[in-house]
Amino acid sequence: MQIAIVLYDRFTALDAVGPYETLGRHPDAEVVFVAERTGPVRTDSGSLALIADKTLAEVPDPDIVVVPGGPGQTPQMENEALLDWIRTADATSTWTTSVCTGSLLLAAAGLLQGRRATSHWLALDELKRFGAEPTGERVVTDGKYVTAAGVSSGIDMGLALLGRISGDVVAQAVQLGIEYDPRPPYDAGSPQKAPADVVELIRSMSRFILGTEPTT
Amino acid sequence: MQIAIVLYDRFTALDAVGPYETLGRHPDAEVVFVAERTGPVRTDSGSLALIADKTLAEVPDPDIVVVPGGPGQTPQMENEALLDWIRTADATSTWTTSVCTGSLLLAAAGLLQGRRATSHWLALDELKRFGAEPTGERVVTDGKYVTAAGVSSGIDMGLALLGRISGDVVAQAVQLGIEYDPRPPYDAGSPQKAPADVVELIRSMSRFILGTEPTT
Numbered sequence: 001m002q003i004a005i006v007l008y009d010r011f012t013a014l015d016a017v018g019p020y021e022t023l024g025r026h027p028d029a030e031v032v033f034v035a036e037r038t039g040p041v042r043t044d045s046g047s048l049a050l051i052a053d054k055t056l057a058e059v060p061d062p063d064i065v066v067v068p069g070g071p072g073q074t075p076q077m078e079n080e081a082l083l084d085w086i087r088t089a090d091a092t093s094t095w096t097t098s099v100c101t102g103s104l105l106l107a108a109a110g111l112l113q114g115r116r117a118t119s120h121w122l123a124l125d126e127l128k129r130f131g132a133e134p135t136g137e138r139v140v141t142d143g144k145y146v147t148a149a150g151v152s153s154g155i156d157m158g159l160a161l162l163g164r165i166s167g168d169v170v171a172q173a174v175q176l177g178i179e180y181d182p183r184p185p186y187d188a189g190s191p192q193k194a195p196a197d198v199v200e201l202i203r204s205m206s207r208f209i210l211g212t213e214p215t216t
Numbered sequence: 217m218q219i220a221i222v223l224y225d226r227f228t229a230l231d232a233v234g235p236y237e238t239l240g241r242h243p244d245a246e247v248v249f250v251a252e253r254t255g256p257v258r259t260d261s262g263s264l265a266l267i268a269d270k271t272l273a274e275v276p277d278p279d280i281v282v283v284p285g286g287p288g289q290t291p292q293m294e295n296e297a298l299l300d301w302i303r304t305a306d307a308t309s310t311w312t313t314s315v316c317t318g319s320l321l322l323a324a325a326g327l328l329q330g331r332r333a334t335s336h337w338l339a340l341d342e343l344k345r346f347g348a349e350p351t352g353e354r355v356v357t358d359g360k361y362v363t364a365a366g367v368s369s370g371i372d373m374g375l376a377l378l379g380r381i382s383g384d385v386v387a388q389a390v391q392l393g394i395e396y397d398p399r400p401p402y403d404a405g406s407p408q409k410a411p412a413d414v415v416e417l418i419r420s421m422s423r424f425i426l427g428t429e430p431t432t
Binding site: 024 | 240256263264375388399
């Protein structure tokens with residue numbers, strides 16, 4: 001079961017690493033990090049690089065596609081080479097997935113037309129421009145398309161999809177292996193729960209998260 | 217505020233990326249990934265590499281030390297170059313931290329003698345060999361030493377320490393930015409909660425997590 005995780009300049013590391021540490025621990029997984037060119041790909045902060053081991057062209061037909069988000073997603077919306085690869089890979093994939101604003105790339109590739117989907121909470125309305133129907137859920141499955149909300153939600157998405165593919169015992173074992181028994185020190189992980197001033201603070205900084213200003 | 221995140225062969229990616237995406241988002245953070253040699257460092261699965269941008273020697277006195285765990289931790293327990301660096305960096309650090317079996321490296325460096333600490337649930341008893349007092353908490357702070365439980369707990373640790381350093385608003389803003397509103401699809405993230413057969417399954421596979429058999 002080949003899982004291709006797509007990297008591009010200024011992606012968000014946890015968007016990629018969450019599915020990698022969960023879905024990627026499927027006993028038969030062959031995870032491959034792919035990008036237009038092999039070699040280091042810098043994350044949004046600039047202080048970390050992950051290695052792309054294969055080019056997109058070398059991995060034409062993965063079983064599962066994972067597209068992370070991050071501020072670097074915005075310029076990729078006009079990168080036809082990447083969008084073409086997503087469309088081609090999707091034509092034969094079993095599952096096509098995204099984390100955070102990665103769903104906007106699936107949408108820009110034309111894959112989410114008329115489908116329920118999610119994204120980072122700041123980017124939900126952007127999905128509508130591409131004919132997708134945004135939901136407030138953390139993980140949304142519509143047919144073979146599985147989209148997750150912001151950054152950390154890729155962990156929940158990876159476990160949920162792993163359970164669907166391999167059954168509850170395998171997914172629970174991975175959850176226990178990574179000791180995923182979350183205890184956030186605050187209850188501020190969604191705009192509905194966070195204090196209003198914190199929500200405003202993040203809205204004011206949204207270009208660092210989305211790479212662009214939100215449309216709402 | 218310089219944050220040094222240590223990499224070594226066969227570390228676990230999320231152990232490093234959790235603190236990076238939380239603590240590392242402090243407005244004044246300068247995050248640097250360090251290793252004995254610069255360049256790609258492969259994770260436990262072999263399918264991912266992160267880049268170490270600096271050698272240990274180039275980063276002698278970070279404000280915060282972060283030591284991840286993973287099956288590659290075992291051979292590092294006898295790597296005096298790494299243990300010496302940990303001791304030297306700790307001599308001037310404001311905080312010395314670990315995720316998962318990274319605490320065993322802090323312990324082997326002699327830093328946790330007589331201190332409360334935690335680790336991956338499979339490795340808790342190992343801490344006793346070094347005079348530390350293991351606890352079942354997810355994040356343990358004893359003086360300037362902050363240790364976190366298995367793999368994913370580095371996210372909680374990073375947010376908790378960020379709150380301590382920068383105040384609640386900054387930590388809540390980071391939590392909201394990464395949309396950390398966890399919704400695990402199962403409640404199997406600790407040995408107390410997971411089904412007994414799942415706990416046994418992971419115990420039987422513990423060498424892939426710890427790099428060694430558990431002592432209990």
